[in-house]
Amino acid sequence: MSNVGRNDPCPCGSGKKYKKCCMSVHNVGFGEQLAVPKRAKIDDDFISIEAVVDYGHPLPDEAFFANNDLHEISAPRLIYSSLLHPEIEGIANKVVRQFINRGKEERKRIKTAKNTETLIGIMRNNPDPLNHTPLIDRLIEERAQSTPMILQELKEPQNDSFVELAVRILHRSRTNFSKEIINIIKSGNNRKAYAISILCVLLGFYDNEYSEKLLWDYYYYMKFKYPNDTYSDGPLLGLIEIRERRKEKASLK
Numbered sequence: 001m002s003n004v005g006r007n008d009p010c011p012c013g014s015g016k017k018y019k020k021c022c023m024s025v026h027n028v029g030f031g032e033q034l035a036v037p038k039r040a041k042i043d044d045d046f047i048s049i050e051a052v053v054d055y056g057h058p059l060p061d062e063a064f065f066a067n068n069d070l071h072e073i074s075a076p077r078l079i080y081s082s083l084l085h086p087e088i089e090g091i092a093n094k095v096v097r098q099f100i101n102r103g104k105e106e107r108k109r110i111k112t113a114k115n116t117e118t119l120i121g122i123m124r125n126n127p128d129p130l131n132h133t134p135l136i137d138r139l140i141e142e143r144a145q146s147t148p149m150i151l152q153e154l155k156e157p158q159n160d161s162f163v164e165l166a167v168r169i170l171h172r173s174r175t176n177f178s179k180e181i182i183n184i185i186k187s188g189n190n191r192k193a194y195a196i197s198i199l200c201v202l203l204g205f206y207d208n209e210y211s212e213k214l215l216w217d218y219y220y221y222m223k224f225k226y227p228n229d230t231y232s233d234g235p236l237l238g239l240i241e242i243r244e245r246r247k248e249k250a251s252l253k
Contacts, residue, residue, distance in 0.1 A: 215242070
């Protein structure tokens with residue numbers, strides 16, 4: 001269990017996040033963190049911008065990637081895969097809905113919503129995972145109104161589900177929001193480590209001269225600050241995506 005982060009899918013296959021499923025059982029079994037108050041653990045997942053120091057000039061060469069591996073299982077990796085292949089989630093959603101009958105009322109509200117504000121409200125309220133695809137599709141249809149609203153919402157701390165949906169919607173909008181994402185990551189204090197990690201994944205898909213340095217600093221910060229979690233996968237995946245786009249551009253010359 002040492003390679004499974006608190007926000008990653010639980011290895012037991014329940015579909016829940018590890019922290020809401022088997023983490024407490026494993027912690028009790030191994031006698032870990034029993035003396036740490038719950039509030040102290042929650043506070044430790046928030047990052048102050050002043051805490052992230054300068055880790056020097058970025059040097060994401062082949063030696064760096066060879067010596068810095070992704071975790072085998074992590075939520076950032078799943079988000080990255082969904083950004084690369086959004087069609088797979090849609091297919092899986094249709095298959096699962098043939099066997100699981102839930103979320104019908106919420107799905108109806110998504111379908112009949114008459115304005116973007118209503119859809120954003122549903123997005124804020126931890127919608128059923130089976131309804132993520134139709135909700136994303138509706139908000140993409142209204143991207144001119146929805147993306148500015150989502151970016152505004154991200155300026156304040158949001159629940160994990162909202163951030164994950166926001167990243168997928170912003171990516172599918174095919175608009176470069178790198179400036180806005182960088183400002184969100186760097187503005188103010190008390191940014192959740194998980195939210196920053198997921199936003200770093202998205203940042204790697206945009207061309208921006210400041211992205212690489214930010215991803216570099218956050219990768220090393222998260223790697224050393226959270227050695228038992230998988231937050232560092234977010235900025236590392238951002239750096240990997242930058243590398244892949246550079247390779248692709250070089251091959252076209």
